[in-house]
Amino acid sequence: MREPGVALAGALARDEGGLTIVTCPDLDLRDWLVKEVESLVPTGAAPFRTTSVAEALREPNRMALLIPSDEAEVVRDLDACRDQALDPPRTQPIVLFLLRHGDGHRTLATEAPSAWSWASGNDVDPEELAELDVDAERAAFTDEAGAPPEDWLVPWRAGQLPRSQENYTRAFWAMTLEQP
Amino acid sequence: MNPWLDLYRQHGALRAMNDREAANEVRRVLRKLSEKPYAVLRGDAPARLVEGRVPRSDTVQYTLGREREGEALELEDLPFPLQEAVALRSARLAVLLRFNRRAERLQEMNIMLSGVRRDASPWAVAVHLPPDGQDRDGLGACGHAALHCHIGPTLDAKPKVRVPFPPLRPAQVVEWAVSQVVPTAEFEPAPWPRVEAMLQPT
Amino acid sequence: MALNWKALAPHRPLDPGEPGYISPPSGYAERLARLLATGASTILVGGPVGVGKSTELARLAALLQGSRVACLVQLDRRENIRQLTPDQLLLRVAGKLVALAIGSLGLQVSPSLAAPLMKAGVLSEKFSSGVESGPISFTASPVALVRAAIGEISRRSTQGRIALLLDGLEKLPQSPQSYEVLASLGQFDDAVDIVAVVPWFVAFGVAEDSLPPGSRFIPLPAPAVDGPAGAAGQQFLFDILAGRLGLPSESFDPAAITGTLGGAERAPLVNAVTERRNLLLAAAKWSGGLPRTFLQLMADAAQYAQIRRGDEWPDERDLADAVADQKDSFRRMLLPGDSAALQRYDGTDGREMELDRKIRLLARGVLLERQLATGYLMDIHPLVRPLLGDGTGA
Structure with a gap:
């Protein structure tokens, strides 16, 4: 891409x-x-x-x-x-x-x-x-984080995941891809 | 309480911005940081601010590096007198911005600079503006201001310091972060002599 | 030393005598030189954009220098070809001829010839030193001036005969004024050889009545770069790249790594050169044999490598993105009906194809004419083939 x-x-x-x-x-x-x-x-x-x-x-x-x-x-x-x-x-x-x-x-x-x-x-x-290939991005996220963006964000938003730089970046990525 | 309320309002007002304008401002800062003779980023850094638009939505993001990985500061390539002023052995700048394009609103800002001191210990500074509507973390607008800055060995090392940050646009936050790592006149965007000159009554 | 990828300059043809010329497998310029030597006097050059017509014309100028006053007139460097009139063409030729005579051949010309050309703005004042003193009052039509220039210079030169090599006329639009410009090629003296790059419509009989009798249209083919016949074309492209980068031609040949290196030292070097060669082979195949496209692909891939990682040499992903950029350009250029027509006439001699479409697609190299022993056949450019039937509406 x-x-x-x-x-x-x-x-x-x-x-x-x-x-x-x-x-x-x-x-x-x-x-x-x-x-x-x-x-x-x-x-x-x-x-x-x-x-x-x-x-x-x-x-x-x-x-x-x-x-x-x-x-x-x-x-x-x-x-x-x-x-x-x-x-x-x-x-x-x-x-x-x-x-x-x-x-x-x-x-x-x-x-x-x-x-x-x-x-x-x-x-x-x-x-x-500039148009993101959302399907590919979501697949890559799931592969890397072990869960789809919405699932990963649940413990993040509950404050259950470490506030590390890596997780802040992952949260940013997840929120871009998050589906209502 | 009123000053904290005012600050929170200012942080909310800061979110009103056009994404393209904000991105071009960041690119101009990145260009300055990547041009000789005092380049601290590799050439063409403005090109590596990657725009990504979610189809059929108003969401658009800008990340430094396609994989959001940011850019290493080329501290070892600085001229010798500048190197002496740098307390870090290595550092990496990350820029993550997300907007609602139609609403012309900054949804989230995350500008981080992490590095390793000369004694090999970690060091990080990160300016966060949490997602729009989710910026009331912690106990209140003083202890956890909407736009705040973490400084410490790592972002989650205790005590977790969250310095309230003035309502500066993304480009200025990038300028500020780099000025903390390379504290020399070449990387000071607002040197006192120029400030003083502008303060003179006309 | 760092590679200077800017030196690829895909849009820049070589000038006469400029180092770095690589002869295409067709030996085109040499072939034209032989034709002129054996009596052909008007040759019309055609070919897709980026195939190297200007470079071959410059090469021909260098080849002819000993036997003729070889005057290369790069009309498109001075004129807006859309607005070119026959008189402007004739004046430009006269001006260039006199400039060549004074500047390169060291001849003197009469003031009556030079003065009106200077006045017309087609001869620089810097050539004044090569103008004899004497009366200068002279007024003449452009055709009279160009004939006077031809007569005077062929008489004074040691070569005697003049060859006019006209570049840039391929940009003439298909219009009555263009036919008049083409007709003006017949206004030169018979004692002049003419080699002119012309638009594709000339190849199909359009404007035939305007052209000098006996003109021969000789297209410059894109060399084959695929299959068993493609080795020479591949090497041609590699040599152009190596030349422009200032590298020895064997730089991309792993077999050329010899010497005293032991196996352990040699293996990584061979691997690196093999990887580079494979990348170049892929680029050559995607280019369809068009040198400009090949250089554009490599220059584009090199920019991706440089900007992304600061790397000197591109990798497969960089080349894939350069290929995608080129495909986008071809996709934007395809018009409704092109896909169906391309698929229908692929592999045929194309004679049944609608003429306007054929001219447009040949001019852009979307269709390439491949010469076989039995004649020509139409070959879809490799960058276009994947676009067909992909729902672009083309």
Whole structure:
């Protein structure tokens, strides 16, 4: 299972000067994901926000957070201009924020093979990755603790289990998985 | 009694927060702690704050490390003068946060730093905000404040000290915990000169 | 010394003469050089994204240098190809040709040729030193300028003949303006060889009327990496990786561990190299033979290892997650009807497949053309095969 932050940070770091796509479920979450990227990247990346491919290309040594106002046009432009990122070589990636089922992804699928190829494996949907596989987690908990989360929590809440760090952590895990 | 009641109210009010905002604040602290020249966490630490959302529910958790195991502080990699200030041989930071996303509410906070002193004895500090609705443990709001801090060789060693903790957000709690282990200017988020400067009337 | 995984740069093709070139099993660039030597004058290059077209074109430029003025024009590094007009193409070629003549061949060019190119912004002022003094007033159409450049440089150069290697035209959208751009390839002098990377739609007769007569479309195949025929393709990918990481090519070959090591010292080393090789073999198979995909998989896996554990080399879980990332990219790219079409035409020559779909899937490497003794057959990319029929709606 991929951790969303690791997948995102890996995508940002994989290709020096490459293209990363961050997929957003909606426009409000897009704003949050922009902030998340800003909080993840090293200070030296000097990220800046822009809506234009040309502006992103003009700053090869800063991480360009490309937040399109017209996703399809931006993807077409990236497809047609992406090799301009090679000369002079970029040292920081362009990070493109696209809606999950939006025009940008549709344009990548239908018109923009070059941009798609550059970003292949580097298009992350952190919200999707954040979803826990509860069945697998519960099985792992039961295997490790010897009881399902609800059963384990009964003596914990009654103060019958030692207040050790290990048990505090286990209680936290159990409460996340606890079913009503 | 009123001051304890006020503190309990403040702890309740602290719970009102957006999980993404709180997580980004923690990431920024982790980034600072993992960047040279005074890195005490391995690089890319912000990426290892793992978000986990329970499907079809409002519950979302953030843990440092996918297995909630936290991160070892790289004390031996600190520059020599800083190493001298550190009383621990090893230490591990764990961050466990759970929120109700829709209600924008911190349900539980558990930030722990455990380690081994140079004489090989254990040492731990842990800041706990118990689950929402289950924060009236012990006998009262003084002896067992909702947001409290354990300090001792282990969390359950007697006497079980529970220091009432001011209503600080998760990022600040992380900053505080690390500042206790590496008590140097490099890890002090609010150095007195800056505080004094900000206290000057404008 | 720590491995520099950033050096993999999966998105970066090699430039002409840059060290680290590895010849694919098809010997593509050498084959094109032979074709040109035996009289072919217009070759159209095609292939899926990431197969190495730009690198092969750069290699061809290096191979041709002795016999021709080999002018590689990387159009997509200067122009937005969507908006490229025939005049811009001609001017870019003229500008690059003059820059090559002055900068690399040490030739002088006439001021009447250089001045309008500088004015048009396709020749840098830094080449002024290679411009003869004299009258500079001259106005001409782009086609006249490019022909003047070809004439002057072929006359002054020792090679005599010019080969224009045009990279980036594969990004042309399917539109009337693109057909005009392709038609402008016929505007160069007959004494010029042209090798141009073109979009996939050219391979299927779309825009055929626009192309110079006698043009040959020669696709660059992804090498086989699976089965008994896959050994050469695997080694090709391993060598690219080793080269970019700055490692000797035998780094991933346990049989190469010899010398004076005793059994007890040798065994763990052999085990470690065998594990690495197995990981690379898995990545090679998942890549379908596309060098870019292979490098992306390894770079992605290496990032997982680095961020998770601070490890220098990825493990199986890291690679599995890199594979999952790539599958996600392919999944998002599939459109309704693709799954059924892929399953229907898998293993056939694909001639009955709807043309637009075929072009789209071939361009992205979702479908790979495999050459057999009896012809071509369509092979679904290994990263796509597990996605078919999984309820994604594709």
